[in-house]
Amino acid sequence: MAKVLFVKGTPQSEEQSKSTQVARTFINQYKEVNPTDEVVELDLYETGVPLIDADVLSGWNNLRNNEALTAVESQKVTAINELTEQFVQAEKCIFQSSLWNLGIQPLLKAYFDTIVLAGTTFKYTETGPVGLMNGKKVIHIHGSGGVYSNTTGIEHADSYIKSVLAFIGCEVLPTIFVEGIDHDPSQKETIMAAAKAKAQEVAKQF
Numbered sequence: 001m002a003k004v005l006f007v008k009g010t011p012q013s014e015e016q017s018k019s020t021q022v023a024r025t026f027i028n029q030y031k032e033v034n035p036t037d038e039v040v041e042l043d044l045y046e047t048g049v050p051l052i053d054a055d056v057l058s059g060w061n062n063l064r065n066n067e068a069l070t071a072v073e074s075q076k077v078t079a080i081n082e083l084t085e086q087f088v089q090a091e092k093c094i095f096q097s098s099l100w101n102l103g104i105q106p107l108l109k110a111y112f113d114t115i116v117l118a119g120t121t122f123k124y125t126e127t128g129p130v131g132l133m134n135g136k137k138v139i140h141i142h143g144s145g146g147v148y149s150n151t152t153g154i155e156h157a158d159s160y161i162k163s164v165l166a167f168i169g170c171e172v173l174p175t176i177f178v179e180g181i182d183h184d185p186s187q188k189e190t191i192m193a194a195a196k197a198k199a200q201e202v203a204k205q206f
Contacts, residue, residue: 004030004039005090009097009108010143011045018192019143019178023096025196026141026176029203042086049083049110050076083114088121092137092206093170097157099144104157112164121168131169138165139173139206141199145182149175176202 006027014020031039050056059073069077087093097104115121122131140161148155158175165172178195181188 002034002037002091003089004034004037004092004094005087006039006041006094007096007108007111008041008043008045009095009105009111011105011107012098017096017098017143018181018195019096019098019141021192022143022176022178022195022199023094023141026094026139026199026203026206029200030206033204040086040090042083044105044107044111047083049107049114050079051110052080052113056080080114083111084117084120087115088133090136093139094206095138095140095161095165097140097142097161099142099146099148099155099157102155102157104160112161116164116168129167131167133165133169136170137173137206138170139202140165140175141178142175143178145180147180147183149177149179173202173206 006023008020008023010017010020012020014024027039027041031037053076055070055073056076059069059077062069062073063077095108097108103109118124118129121133122129124130140158142158142161144155144157149158158177162172162175176195176198178191181191
């Protein structure tokens with residue numbers, strides 16, 4: 001039985017978010033093919049991901065020096081540790097996001113800050129950093145109003161997510177895009193149908 005983690009990165013409801021609808025199609029198909037696997041869903045805007053702020057940095061420094069943490073430091077550091085451990089323990093991960101101002105949602109960025117940790121998900125070596133998440137399969141389901149998957153250097157959402165996950169050693173599958181509906185609303189049904197079909201196809205082999 002595999003542990004699967006679904007990370008929902010947008011605050012919109014499933015009814016409002018087209019990429020979340022495609023992600024739901026992916027998950028439902030996956031569950032049908034893998035009924036004994038455990039799928040855990042993490043809604044970042046319902047969870048409240050701690051930012052790496054002054055309290056967290058101070059707390060980490062106190063831990064390194066074997067000093068006591070304040071109540072606030074302890075609460076935030078513990079919350080980050082729990083998110084890190086949840087990600088590490090998952091054998092497969094599904095990430096959902098939407099393009100916001102050419103980047104990702106702020107809490108999704110905060111989440112990545114909790115899972116990209118030296119000594120835990122990657123390590124430094126004489127020849128440079130090496131990812132430690134080998135064998136973890138991940139996929140990104142990404143929505144955008146325009147078409148950006150064929151651009152280079154403009155969007156910093158899908159490219160960022162895939163780069164970060166590869167950096168820590170994950171096996172990163174090709175992204176499933178849900179894009180162009182705002183650019184051409186008349187193609188909404190066609191775009192959604194194609195994205196959902198792709199999601200079902202990939203989910204069977206995930």
